[in-house]
Amino acid sequence: MVQLHNFINGEFRAPAADGYLPLLNPATGQVFGHVPDSTAADVDQALQAATAAFPAWRAVPAEERGRRLVRLAELIELNLETLAQAESQDNGKPLSLARTLDIPRAASNFAFFGTAAQHFATETHLQEGVALNYTVRHPLGVVACISPWNLPLYLFTWKIAPALAAGCCVVAKPSEVTPYTAYLLSELSREAGLPPGVLNIVHGTGPGAGQALVEHPGIKAISFTGGTATGAHIARTAAPQFKKLSLELGGKNPNIIFADCDLDAAVQTSLRSSFANQGQICLCGSRIFVERGVYEPFKAAFLAQVRELTVGDPLAASTRQGAIVSEAHLHKILSYIDLAHQEGGRLLTGGQRVQVPGRCAEGYFLQPTVFENLAPDCRVNQEEIFGPVVTLTPFDHEEEAVTWANGTDYGLSATIWTRDLTRAHRVAHQLHVGVVWVNTWLHRDLRTPFGGMKNSGLGREGGLEALRFFTEAQNVCVKL
Ligand SMILES: NC(=O)C1=CN([C@@H]2O[C@H](COP(=O)(O)OP(=O)(O)OC[C@H]3O[C@@H](n4cnc5c(N)ncnc54)[C@H](O)[C@@H]3O)[C@@H](O)[C@H]2O)C=CC1
Numbered sequence: 001m002v003q004l005h006n007f008i009n010g011e012f013r014a015p016a017a018d019g020y021l022p023l024l025n026p027a028t029g030q031v032f033g034h035v036p037d038s039t040a041a042d043v044d045q046a047l048q049a050a051t052a053a054f055p056a057w058r059a060v061p062a063e064e065r066g067r068r069l070v071r072l073a074e075l076i077e078l079n080l081e082t083l084a085q086a087e088s089q090d091n092g093k094p095l096s097l098a099r100t101l102d103i104p105r106a107a108s109n110f111a112f113f114g115t116a117a118q119h120f121a122t123e124t125h126l127q128e129g130v131a132l133n134y135t136v137r138h139p140l141g142v143v144a145c146i147s148p149w150n151l152p153l154y155l156f157t158w159k160i161a162p163a164l165a166a167g168c169c170v171v172a173k174p175s176e177v178t179p180y181t182a183y184l185l186s187e188l189s190r191e192a193g194l195p196p197g198v199l200n201i202v203h204g205t206g207p208g209a210g211q212a213l214v215e216h217p218g219i220k221a222i223s224f225t226g227g228t229a230t231g232a233h234i235a236r237t238a239a240p241q242f243k244k245l246s247l248e249l250g251g252k253n254p255n256i257i258f259a260d261c262d263l264d265a266a267v268q269t270s271l272r273s274s275f276a277n278q279g280q281i282c283l284c285g286s287r288i289f290v291e292r293g294v295y296e297p298f299k300a301a302f303l304a305q306v307r308e309l310t311v312g313d314p315l316a317a318s319t320r321q322g323a324i325v326s327e328a329h330l331h332k333i334l335s336y337i338d339l340a341h342q343e344g345g346r347l348l349t350g351g352q353r354v355q356v357p358g359r360c361a362e363g364y365f366l367q368p369t370v371f372e373n374l375a376p377d378c379r380v381n382q383e384e385i386f387g388p389v390v391t392l393t394p395f396d397h398e399e400e401a402v403t404w405a406n407g408t409d410y411g412l413s414a415t416i417w418t419r420d421l422t423r424a425h426r427v428a429h430q431l432h433v434g435v436v437w438v439n440t441w442l443h444r445d446l447r448t449p450f451g452g453m454k455n456s457g458l459g460r461e462g463g464l465e466a467l468r469f470f471t472e473a474q475n476v477c478v479k480l
């Protein structure tokens with residue numbers, strides 16, 4: 001059994017009230033450890049440590065802060081196999097995905113922000129012979145980073161790295177569903193030379209430790225990724241205290257396929273954008289709109305490949321679809337499959353729970369599922385399912401595709417497939433989303449602004465946007 005601890009002031013601590021939650025491997029349905037069920041008392045200890053550490057950490061030159069973050073990136077790379085195994089065990093994702101996506105990206109997050117801080121220059125505005133304005137950006141102080149279960153270490157570090165690089169001290173709470181790699185990061189952060197109190201990791205539930213963290217008056221900013229309802233709740237709590245908020249929330253992303261596209265590439269990548277990580281990525285393209293002229297060829301090629309996806313033990317090299325993160329989430333996805341039938345959907349493939357033999361017999365597996373014949377405004381096409389379920393819908397005109405793409409409360413990302421670049425730009429500019437991919441998907445450059453419009457969030461992560469978020473501008477005007 002694995003026993004996780006909070007990481008406060010550079011040391012491992014048991015939760016003050018001694019409460020623990022079970023840790024389940026979703027691929028086996030078995031408990032493999034316990035994680036602290038922290039309370040406001042633990043959060044307060046972490047806040048005290050972070051507040052005490054802040055004056056010294058902000059005074060460390062950006063180059064030196066960066067060196068330690070780069071060292072942490074190296075340590076993640078050195079421990080890649082241990083971290084990937086832990087991520088797969090905790091989340092149910094294929095080990096191959098954890099090895100090639102989750103853990104390498106966690107390392108990149110620290111490597112990127114370790115150096116980005118040195119490019120975060122002070123702005124000046126000169127009024128020739130009159131005045132010189134320069135804008136200093138001060139680290140905010142102690143900030144909260146709250147992350148979800150779908151890309152655990154990837155998203156946890158995506159928040160922590162810029163906060164530390166900017167000179168803030170952090171109290172972070174990973175998802176209680178997948179806290180294992182965040183725990184392993186605690187030790188690595190100490191080895192990388194982060195001083196005690198600079199990074200504190202408190203485990204526990206959303207309503208427990210999470211709520212206490214959001215409410216704590218010592219927190220200056222909250223960077224959150226998770227469900228839209230949770231984001232709205234956090235905003236209601238934090239706004240009266242004037243805390244800065246970065247909210248990266250849900251998506252119901254359109255994948256628009258025009259008849260002139262490279263169909264093979266569109267099929268290959270749509271397979272990934274539909275089912276990567278069992279469809280549990282906020283950027284997955286769950287609504288596939290296909291121009292009528294290529295609807296049938298796309299459908300045939302896509303379905304043939306979906307049927308080839310092996311659902312199975314996350315540790316097996318042949319597995320392309322691992323387990324759904326929890327039994328509760330599996331039932332939520334199954335309820336949307338029922339709804340799709342009720343709403344008149346035609347099931348093209350999948351739709352059933354999968355019984356994986358051997359050690360995974362009790363795991364939470366689901367077939368990758370494709371429906372057609374669902375109206376763009378039905379609930380299945382409007383609500384975030386966050387699982388391996390996509391819909392196919394033919395369209396006749398570009399305007400129709402754009403209207404449907406924009407016809408949800410979400411606005412995170414979109415993918416466009418066409419060889420006509422004029423059209424690609426035209427369509428991209430009409431889409432109410434924060435991120436557009438043309439002839440690709442999840443192609444990430446960490447310098448770019450990342451985040452959603454409408455109910456998909458508030459603010460942007462990535463690059464200098466993240467460093468701006470974790471700092472406060474102060475303008476100094478000098479008369480010449
Ligand atoms: N946009 C995204 O990347 C994600 C979207 N989701 C969506 O949200 C749905 C619900 O999933 P959940 O696991 O319940 O996500 P959630 O939004 O409740 O959890 C995300 C994080 O927020 C924390 N949290 C929850 N309530 C909180 C509160 N009151 N104060 C502070 N922190 C709080 C959780 O402990 C976790 O660390 C999913 O079915 C999916 O549709 C879930 C995870 C990621």
Ligand SMILES: O=C(O)/C=C/C=C(\O)C(=O)O
Pocket residue numbers: 148150151155158225226248280281282283444450
């Ligand atoms: O930053 C990225 O590359 C991906 C982010 C993905 C999410 O925020 C998500 O799935 O929740």
